[in-house]
Amino acid sequence: MSTQSGPSSPGYWRARFLQRDVAAFRGVAERHWPGADAVLPRLSRSANHGLLWFGAAAGMAALGSSARSRRAALRGVASLAVASATINTVGKQAVRRERPILDMVPVMRQLKRQPFTTSFPSGHAASAAAFATGVALESKGWGAVVAPVAVAVAASRVYTGVHYPSDVVAGAALGVGAAFALRGVVPTRGQLPAPGRPPAEAPALAAGKDLVVVVNRESGSATNAAALIRDALPLAETVECAPADLQGCLEEAAREGRALGVCGGDGTVNMAAAVAATHGVPLAVFPGGTLNHFAYDLGIETVQDTVRALTAGDAVRVDLGRFRPGPQGTDGAPGYFLNAFSLGVYPELVRTREHWAPRIGGWPAGVLAAAEALRGSRPLTAELQGRRRPLWLLFVGNGLFQRVGPAPGRRHNLADGLLDVRVVHGGRTPGLRLLAAAFAGPLSRSPVHAAVRRRRVRLTGLAPGTPYAFDGEVAHSGTELLIDKMPEALTVYCPMPM
Template sequence: MHSSRPRGRTWISRIDRYLLAHVSRLPGGDHDVFFRRLSASANQGKLWIGTAAVLALFPGKTRRAALHGLLAQGVASTVTNVVFKTLLPRARPLPEHLPVFRFVHPQPTSSSMPSGHSASAVAFAVGAGLVRPALGVALAPAALGVAYSRVHTGAHWPSDVLFGSALGAGAALVTRHWWPVRPPIPQTTRSWTSAPQLPDGAGLSIVVNTLGGSFKEETAAALQEVFPKAHINTVQPDEDLVQRINATADFPGTLALGVWGGDGTVGAAAAAAVERSLPLLVLPGGTLNHFARDAGTGSLKDAEEAASKGEAALADIGVVTAERGLPGNPEVSELVMLNTSSVGLYPNFVRRREHLQPALGKPLAGVVAMFRTFTAGTPTTLTVDGVEHKVWIAYLGRGRYYPRDHAPLIRPVMDDGVLDVRMITADETFARLRLLWSVLTGTVASSRITHLREATEARIDAGGAPMALAVDGEALAGVRSVTYRVRPRALTYYSPHPNR
């Protein structure tokens, strides 16, 4: 008479019973309580969720490792419990296989094959370790302890644990493919040039926009203390900003133009400085201070030292030409772009990301912000350089930004001569699902919905409905078409020299 069971399962069962018999003969002691409690702590992934919460308190790679560990655990748990436990029904060990004081009560009712606890434990440890190897080594004893505890307490056969552990490791590797390691950001480089030395602000005229994000009543007095010989012109909300900037730049004896305000104010001041061949000193007066950060003058101390020593560099500027009004009678506006311009949902995404970043860190804040922005967002039909697209985001940066995905943050080179053109499109079928899946898996940069390129000129046409355009954070409504071009090394700006 032949057995109906597959031959493979027979030899696996024999090995399982052989190994479990050795475990059953281990003497009782405090270790039984330890493994029982360790096993219980990992129920529903509580142990790993708690560990991830602690690791998330430390920014950088540690927080990123926790995120990857949780993602790997989620994938491993889903595959194990939803797929394999259904496909591979198997009875769990019986009470006679282990001493009664060691056998877990109540016994789980789901299939024994494979071990979900083992899959989750190994997935979290390996997933975190792929991002931060030292952390993976530290977590390995806990993961192996949880896996072994399932055999020690009679919840699983040894082969269940081995198969579950393999699934966990595989889930971690797949997850790591979803969240590729970002290539290193190039080192900051400058094209250094000469500029007038401004000791105590002598020859410096500063325009201060009271609508700047960090303006206070004492701002002008504080600037005057840092630059006692400077001419300071404070612009009130009811005054014409561009006129006051030009008046400040034309003040007698002006050798350099300083600006205190947001990125839009800095752009207007840059236009005045370029027109008059004046070097620009950018002071950190806005909410985000993108250009000041990239220029190295993110603090008043750095700005003062660079100005007093005449340390300066060259930067490209972007020239944005926007057409508004009726097609037959357009109104043309020309703006200087120092940082970025965008059409579509990008401004909403940036605001959400900046709001969430202090609490969640950059990677997770970007994921949450993308989900919130694009779950309810609607793509816009645009013609970009003659090709029609349905666009979630059209983003142009003046210079190469990093990382090379949907959330550019850093620009190490200020005079590379290019526009950083990025689009996330909705041209493909199931566009919204593709977008959200690529955000979840960290594959936005490599997805078919993402288009990355560099150019020296670009044009966007709105077609039927006018679009809202943002240039350095300033909104321009009713735009029918916009063109971008680069003026190489047109701006001289003060920047502290690293070898001072």
């Protein structure tokens, strides 16, 4: 009985495919590529264990001027991790293909240390494609920078003789798929729906005419942002102030201009928002701090985003969180928050972070602050909504924070009239309880934590001097606090979706 070996046989087409694959490999090996001998082997070695891409991510995070750069770097590394895990656990085990024979490859191209794993698919190509795709999904600009390097790394694997072309193509396809699979679990910021905010009337201020911008000269990247503001809005008046003089500068700017501009971090923007709401003028926010949560939830990541909104007169109304009594020294006036109000371990974390950030940088200071805040801490005791209980943390957000990954992220609606209240109950394991609360997300309940929506929160029975934090600032309480909202109290310039 004869074995079928014609064109209809699967074995026939597999043999033809392998022949073409080997022929393509031989064509690359026999062809002279000007300048490639000095570049591609080194590039191939630099990508071992993902070191090239980790270095690229660190460079993007350090050199990038916006949160988009940091998100792109993080997504690139995460996509690479997913691709590498898939390759090592499934890909290499599924098809045990031998490496190409090196006789056809010139010695000067060959790697000094040959890989010992199977050939199909190419892990280097998968990592390169995953990183480049992940970066591009968050930032097209950085994606355009990284893509040629990724293509070169993938090509180097054939050039140095460690992979057949089909290994590289399959690896690249797997890497792209890993990046998109990750996006399905953790959406990019561009995938998230536009925040629901009621539109507001505000004057269109072309070139910044009648706009006064107050810059906190000691806030994050405000100094660099101030130069960009002057270039983009030549008719605007820009005033740089020390933190101690900010309140006076903001009050004067609100009286002089048709709109109030502010450049700084969340604490600076908080102060400007209270002044703008009091004087009834629209607020233009230029991100210039370390985190810029409020600006990012408005869709503002760069100075140009705000300039575009100012030129078009695009603005929205947003809620303003309020707590009473306000901080000491405000003569009984309420305090306000744009992002969040909190008690418990978080105020101590903020205080420690602010102490160390100028010396070691924001993110390392945050890690150190978290460790210090949890070590040796005791839960505070307070009566919350009529019930006395120990608490590790009370978080009150101005609007419902949507879940992006394992922790609260962006707010989709800045004028929903609601407070996002999250409580971590007292116990012996603050770290585990805080972690459980972060992974649970909004609108959840357990013996460890609770997350609910409220329009107001009343706290009584506090120990006088209990620290609390609002938009990154720390103050101390009396024996009770009432937290609520002023619906649609603030008009803010906001770029409309393009």
